[in-house]
Each structure stands twice: as structure tokens, then as C-alpha cells.
Amino acid sequence: MKPLVRTAALQGYIELSRSLGLDPQTLLRRVGLDAAALAVQDRWISAVACVQLLELSAAESGREDFGLRVAEYRRLSTLGPIGLVVREEPNVRSAVELLLRHQDMYNEALHTRLVEAQGLASLKVTVDPGERMEIRQATELAVAAYHRVVRGFMGGRWQPLSVCFTHRAPADTGTHRRIFGPVVEFEREFNGMVFYAADLDTANALADPQLLTYARQFFDAIASPKDDAAAVDRVRELIEVLLPTGNCSVEQVAHSLGVDRRTVHRWLAESGESFSSLLGSTRRELAEQLVASPRRSLTEISGLLGFSSPSAFSRWFREQFGCSARDWRAQHA
Template structure:
């Protein structure tokens, strides 16, 4: 499978695009992404599609610094569950090392490395797309996000020694200088952030030593399952796409950045088919939704991706051996009476 990124990579994308006069939904459709799914930040989508989307958005809005403007809107929590642990690390070095070491928990495209030589620390960043394509905006988004991360610990006015990009300078670098400071350099041999090594020793004022053990324990439980299998990813996408009425293997393949044959191959290896996963997901969701008396059966039919309530009724009876209405009544009768 091609590398994926969390939906959080596009946090505030719709708002920024609209403010610059671009049509975010039309642009997302061009690269096979669904704006509806962005509401769930922990879902995974194609990293290549996100990279292409950022380039298209920069062109459509005539904004060379689109990726950087998106980075400015980042919040610490956009990193996902790992942010809870980073807050409790004792100093900047420990937090940064943890962020670098577990980068695949929030972005499978990213390749970062921290080095220290002669009192100078360098964070080098790269993107592993698996193919050759323009990625200027994605690189600037990643660099801006890392600088923003460091400012959480070092203060909003902190500036690095230098910020280096391998690509050329924009026609107007004012936004880069405003965000990074006067030390931004282009046409360099690497993408990275240079700072004084002593700054890494800065204590983390947010940290609570009593909470660090709990945060680490929580993080380790997540890290064990961080490398989601292809089967897990397909299941997640089915759950997201069902309510849209566009839950097809083609749509899932597009979200993963592969073709349908690749999805078929991975499912076959796991002893599954696309239809079996759709049915299993629908069954799990139906049990939760039908048990809730506040939801109408017509509404549930749509949430499960059926074209009409009659189709949902037939499927439910085949799956559960009774009608949805009867099943709901039976569950209600079995529920304990509150004292």
C-alpha cells in the first residue's frame, strides 16, 4: 500500500482554500478525496493525494505559500494521540526525539532525523512518496508544522538558527520570513531546521512528572497497534463512506492511493472480500444504531448506505432473522429497568 496520512494533515484546509477564493470540494474531488471524511481526524487517507491536492490548491488560489499558511493554522492536538505524551516529556530534546521516532503514527510520508554536532542540532525532513512528483507545498507544511511544534516548548517568539529548503525561493518570500524569521534559505542541499543544541535542554513547562508514567503507558498501548493492517484501513474507510452512498471498492482504492486489484489482493490474503467487510461493518453499526430508539429506521437506512429503506429492511431480516422494528422492541424489553 502507498503511504497514508491522517485526515488531520488537512485540518483547516477547507477554510483556508475558501478564504483564498479556491473551491476546496472541487479540488478534493479531482484527487479522489471526500470532504465529508475530514471531520474524523484520525482516519487515514492517501498521502500522495494530499500532496497533489496541496499543489493544485496553491495553483488555484495563486498562493505560492499555501502549505505554509496551512501550517500556521496547525494546533498541537492535530498530531493526534501522541500529543498527549509529548506534553508530559521533561524537556524539548525528549519530546522532539519521541516525535521523530514515532512519525509513522501520524504521517507515513514523513522521514525525519535529529542530529547534534558541535553544539548545533539539525532536524532534517523528507517525504517518501514512492514516486516522483512536485511536493513543495507538502514540504513547507511539514517544515512549518515542526517549527510550530518547537515554539510550543520554546515560546511563540523563538526563531531557529536557519530553515533550509531544497526548492527555490518563491517570487515573494515575505510570508516565509514572517513565519520562520530572516534566516530562511532556499536551494539548499536538504530540507531542515537548524537550532542550538542547548535549546533542546529547555524544560517543558507543561509537563507534570506525576502524569508522565500514565501518558507513556497509554502511548505504548497505542504504539503496539499503530501499524494498522491493510484490512484495518479498508474497514475504516468503509465505515466513513457508507453514509455517503459511495462505498465502493473503487472509492476505497482511490482513498488508499492504489487500484482496486491491489485492494482485492490484500483482502484475499486476509481471507476476506470487499462484500464481506461491508456486511460485517454494516452488521456492527446496525446493532448500535437500531438499538437507539431516537434514530428512525429511515435515517439508519441512509447511514448504512442503502438506497432505500426497503433494501435495508430486506438486508436486516436476512442478517438478523427478524425485522429491525421487532429487533429494536426485543432489545428494549431486555434492557434493565432503572431504579
Template sequence: MKPLARYAAIHGYVELSRSLGLDPVALIRAAGLDPAGLSAQDRWVPAASVADLLERSAADSGHEDFGLRLAERRRFANLGPLSMVIREEPDVRSALRTMTRYEHMFNESLHTRLTEHNDIATLRLSLDLGGPGESRQAIELAVGVLHGLMRGFLGPTWQPLEVRFAHPAPLDRRTHHRILGPHVDFDQDFNGILVYTTDLDAPNAMADPQLRTYAQQIVNAPRATPNTTTSERVRDLIELLLPTGRCSVDQIARSLGVDRRTIHRRLAAEGETFTSLVDSTRADLAEHMVASRRHALTEIADLLAFSSPGNFSRWFRTRFGHSPSQWRAAHPADRVRAAPDARPPSAPPTTEPG
């Protein structure tokens, strides 16, 4: 597969396009994307198609700053599950390192590298679209989003030392200076942002140390590598979609931009099936969620998309040899890592199945 990106990468696209007099639906279709897919932010699509959409939009609107304008509309939550992990890192440096390590979870084409030398930190960004194609707008979107993240950590008055772009300058630089600050240079040898290393030492005001272990569970380290297999992609989507009730092979195929037969074929080549992945993902989540005591057992049954608490209990007994309540009693919560959940910890308790 060519590199993929989530639809969340173009959050706010429809509103921005319309504000500039464009027809977003026509442009989305012209780029080979599905307009209806914009409502599913976690759906995967070819990154090259996203880049093409941005280039078409910039050309048709006459705004060379289209990608940067779109970056203004991005929110921290658009990073998906990764946003939870980044939010819980203790300082800006560790947050950025976590983001670069797991960035393939929201955009497989994006590569970010952090280096430090002589009190200056450099964040270099590059895109691999899997083939030839213009990427100016996608690069400016990525740099703008990174700049916005830094401001989120360091405050709205923070300014970088310099922002660099490898492409030529636009005719009008006002948007670039308004969003990125006064020190923006073009025709440079890389795309990225330069900051003082002391900025990276700043504590992350959003961090909650008690939630850090829970957040890191979402990006299971053994699976977090750029060379992601189809099985790993499917499993990540299963974790995201189970609590929504939309975890089907058809939905996941749409998210990956292929048909269901392609999913079945590629999983078979890796010795897996969709059913086996759903079952193993449920088992991993259930084992930790039952023992952690964060949720009532009836709630866990719902989070794992079982039709009833009774069905969950029977499945759990078959899988683990004990009922959920027996497993919970035998496994103290402090010995089990907290698992990803889809509802706030303050959700009201309900009657627990056996």
C-alpha cells in the same frame, strides 16, 4: 500500500481554501479524496493524494505559500495520540526524538532526522510519497508545523538559527519571514531547521512526569516501527475508535483508503481477522484498565464498546477466568501499567458490575 497520512495533516484546509477564493470540495475530489472524510481526523489516506491536493490548491490560488499558510492553522492535538506522548517528555530534545521515532503514526511519508554537532542541532525533513510527484507544499507544511511545535515548547518569541528549503524561493517571501523568521534560505541541500543545542536542553513546560508512563503506553514500542503491517495499522485504529462506538471494519477500511474485502484479505495473509484483532486489543486494554483503577468497571465496559456492563463481565470472565472485580482485587494498581483511556481521570464513578 503506499505511504499514508491522516486527514489531520490538512486540518484547516477548508477554511484556508475558502479564504483564498477556492472551492475546497472540488479540489479535494480532484485529488482523489473524500470531502466527507475531513470530519474524521484520524482517517488514513494516501500521502501522495494529500501532497497533490496542496499543489493544486497553491496553483489555483496563486499562492506559493499555501502549505505554509496551512501550517499556521495546525494545532498540537492534530498529531493525534502521539501529541499526548510528546507533551509528557521532560525536555525539548526527548520530545523531538519521540516525535521522530513515532512520526509514522500520523504520517507514514514523513521522515525527520535530528543530528547535533558543534552546539548546532539540525532537524532534516524528507517526504517519501511512494512515487513521483511534486511535494513543495507538503514540505513547507511539514517544516511549518515543526517550527510551530518548537515555538510551543520554547515560547512565541523563539527563533531558529536558520530554516532551509531545497526548492527555489517564491516570488514573495513575506509569509515565510512572518512565520519562520528572518533567516530562511532556498535552493539548499536539505529541508529543515537549524537551532542551538541549548534550545533542546530546555525543559518541556507542558510535561507532567506522573502522566508519562500512561502517555507512552499509547505508542506501544514493540509495534512502533516504520515497516508497519496491515494488522498493526488496524490495531492502532481499533484502539482509537473503540471508545467512539465507530469501530467497524467498514470504518477502518475507509480510514486506510481501501475496501473491506482488501482489509479481510490482507489480515488473512498475516494470520489475523478483524474480529481477532478487536478481541485481542480489548483484552490488552481491559487487563490494564481493570487493574489500574483509573475507571469504574461500568465505564471500562463503555470505553471498550460493550453493549452492557453484563456483557463485558461475561466476556472478561471467559477471557481471563475471573470476573472484572475479582481481577481488580487480585492485581494491585501499582503493579500494572496505566492503559490508554478516552475520558478524563475526573470522570464520576458509577456502579461497578461483578
């Protein structure tokens, strides 16, 4: 099961692409995504597609600093609900540890460790989309995002001792040095940053101790769905995102929600649903919307609905609607 990321990981992508003369919709389609999907930050998309998009955009724009530039659009709100709790944590250490403990809530391809030794703290970042591929842009985006979070707590003048990347330096390091300062280094042993461990104990001046309890209670309530309707909605949203990947299974949905498949089955059963029934109804609703629009070919639609071939989609559509997709489109034009 390959990892997913929240669409919020691409916050600012469309604006940046346009500013560099790119057509974001065309690039999104080339990796199997759609600009409309980015409008909802809490949707999940393929980590492979996200990483491919960043690399493709860097190549098309000729900007080796593309990932870094995307990171400049990051805010705590980009993290979703966990961002509310992080903002109220009492110090940098608790904020960072919270982010690392719940990485799967915002990016399943991100694996980060905090290592302390001899008065130094190393934040080591690994991006694993589940396939062997170029990850330079995604890695620089992730490191820059953590840098923004820590600097947000420490103050704008704070600087780590070093910011490290395993890959080679770009031809122009101007953006890297503007963001990280003169401490950026390439061809090092890990990706991440090193700073004084004592910095982790810096108090968060923005935190309100009275709000922290409420923020944590709110976060605990939404970390895993308890309300039956909310659980069904979350499963349905994941089905919509996973269908175009061709890997829409109850196992993948359960993995994305951080539970086992039996828990997903139980949530759905309590609402009178099953995974197959929800998959069928969601696919049918999407088919009605997609086939009615003449913008997409039927072959493209079959892929978006997760069918292995156009012929399989044609058979399914006739069984569901009593006519061919082509005839249905003509009737509803």
C-alpha cells in the same frame, strides 16, 4: 504499497481554501477525496492525494505559500494521541525524539532525522508520497509544523539559526519570513531547520511529571490495538479509506497499522472475521449508502468502492442485492 497520512494533516484546509476564494469540495474531488472524510481526524487517506491537493490549491489560488498557511492551523492535537504524550515530555529532546520514533502513527510519507554535530542540531525533513511529483507545498507544511512544535516548547521568541528549503524562493517571501523570521534560506542541501543542540535540553515548562506516566501508559495501550473489537474497527476504517484508491489489500492495511499481515489475520480471526468477509461487509454497507443517494453517478460509485470498471461493479452488485444498482436506486429513492 504507497504511504497514507491521517486526515488531520489537512486540518484547516477547508477554512483556508474558502478564505482564498476556492471551492474546497471541488478540489478535493479532483484528487479523489471528499470533504466529509476530513471531519474525522483519525482516518487515513492517500499521501499522493494529500500532496496533489496542496499543489493544486496553491496553483488555483495563486498562493505559493499555501502549505505554510495550512501549517498555521496546526496544534499538538493535530498529531492525535501522540500529541498528548509529547505535551508531557520533560524536555524538547524527548518530545522531538518521540515524534520521530512514531512518525508512522500520523504520517507515513514523512521521514525526519535529527542530526547533532559540533554543537548544532539539524532537523532534516523528507516527504515521500511514493510517486515522483511536486512536493513543495507538503514539504513547507511539514517543516513549518515541526517549527511550531519546537517553538511551542521554547517560547514564542525562539528562532532557529536557519530554516532551509531545497527549492527556489517564491516571488514573495513575506509569509515565510513572518513565520520563520529572517533566517529562511532557499536552494539549500536539505529541507528542515538548524538550531543550537543545547536547545534540545530545554525543560518543558508545561509538563506535569506525574501525568507523564499516565500519558505514556495511555499511548502504549493504543499504539497497537489489543482489544479484538478495536482491532476490527481500525481495520474496517482503513478498508473504507483504501477502497477508493484501488489498493485495498490486507498487506496495505497491515502496513498502515505497523504490523504484518499475519497479525491482522489473527486479530480478525479472534473476532470471528476474516479480511475478505470484513471487506465484503464494509463494501456492501458503503454500496447501500452510496447507491441510495442520487448525488453520485454509478460510475463514480464503482470507483469509490474499489472496482476496476463499472461492469465489474454491476456484476458484483447484482450478486449481492439480486437486482441492478439502477433498479435498486429507483426502489429506494
